[in-house]
Amino acid sequence: MEKIVEISSVDTTYEGEKIPCLKDITLHIKKGDFIAVIGPNGAGKTTLLETINGLLESSCGEIKVLGKSLKRNGSVVRKNIGYVPQDYSIDELTPFLVSDIVLMGRYGRIGLLNPITKKDREIAKKIMRYMEIDEISKRPIGKLSGGQAQKVMIARALAKEPQIMLMDEPFSNLDFEARKEVSEKLVDLHKKQNITFVIVIHDITSIPSVCNRVIVMDNGKIVADGSREDILKPDLMDIGYRGIVC
Amino acid sequence: MLELFYTRIFLFAVTGALLTGYTCSLMGTFVVRMNLSSLGFAMSHAAFAGAALGVFLKQDPIIFALLFSIAIALTLGPLADKAKLKTDVVIGVMFSLSMALALLFLNLSPDTTMSSAALRILWGSVLGLTTADIMYLLIITVITILFVIMFFKEINAILFDRKLARASGINDKPFYYLILILTSLTVAFSLKLVGGLLVFALMINPTSAVYQFSYDMKKIIIFSPVVGMLSCLLGILVSFLFDLPTGSSIAIVCSLIFAISVVLSPKRRKG
Known part of the structure; x- marks a missing residue:
């Protein structure tokens, strides 16, 4: 399937800081993916979203979104990316x-x-x-x-x-009913319009049913990337990821 | 002959007042929304410093006032971005620098007559308006109106949230810097009428008054200049009728309008 986001060996460092918030990230997102990004506070989840849409400039590596280099075509690329920030x-x-x-x-x-x-x-x-x-x-x-x-x-x-939706904790302000309702709408949009979703989620029970891939981040790195079934397996969660996610 | 002279002064004052009221209040809508209230204050003092330099160099103070305001406007945005500080903080730095330079230049100028010309920039003088001043005001008014009409989408999105505007694919920096530059030009060209200290009131008060009646940014952008013009006209009238300083009269009128709007504001009513 067509690659819609290609991130190769990317570091993102905030201005004035020496240690990068994202470290050596390599990530390929295919058209139609529904990805949940999970991890503890400060893992780099928001930084990852803002690096993908170019709101934060990567300090090294290369990012291509919709086949275009983000460094040269930031504004053009962003016209096709829907972004829902956590804070506004x-x-x-x-x-x-x-x-x-x-x-x-x-x-x-x-x-x-x-x-x-x-x-x-x-x-x-x-x-x-x-x-x-x-x-x-x-x-x-x-x-x-x-x-x-x-x-x-x-x-x-x-x-x-948009062709890609980047959503940072989209359910954080919603009560249980509204969360369910919005989640169903996102699933519906994904099915009908084949929009690619990358959603940062803190509460893993909120991950929509249609999610086909889960990325676990910790300390600025991707520590696990796989299918929902593989990553959210109860035994795996018990062994390692639960400590990271919760 | 004398009557004609007074008619001409009055006409110039009214035209100048309408144009200044419109432009200052239009730019004021951006200044208030973007929390740049001290911008007018800093710009006017930059203009004062420029005028003082003009006096020191025995040149036209207005031209130097304009150059200093533009220099501040050009520096402000990039400096705030570079220093990763809120623009208001950088404005504070600029303000103290401007005042220091103004005092330095005035101290170096032995000619007190010329120094008083620089001081007039702080207080304004409606009687001194010339055809050229009116033309400059007209040009800056047309430019600001065109700017708002042509780039309303981009300005509106930036006024809501700069980061979200950028995320939408809008290149926010040039618009943000243009807003700062146009504000500085507006301040510089308004100095002769209301003076540097009072142009601040004309930028903030009419918009703050309209804010009391609307949650719709479009309406605020449309009606703030109307209130600005009204404040200036009433201020001129009060100034002529009671022989009071024009700048002060305008500032008092628009402060009164703001006070009345706070009292009448539907935003504070329940039900």
């Missing part, structure tokens, strides 16, 4: 409406100097309906619950019609 700067007075934020997801794709078309607005509306946030579309983002805001951020990323 929203407070009670943030002056943006839900509908505007979801539409913003399309801005990079629309391109410089091109106007927002009727089609763009329709796609944003369709995504809002899909995520069941259309009824709150005219509400300010700062007035929503954590779960609603999280759904808005997912909708924003999906509005881009």
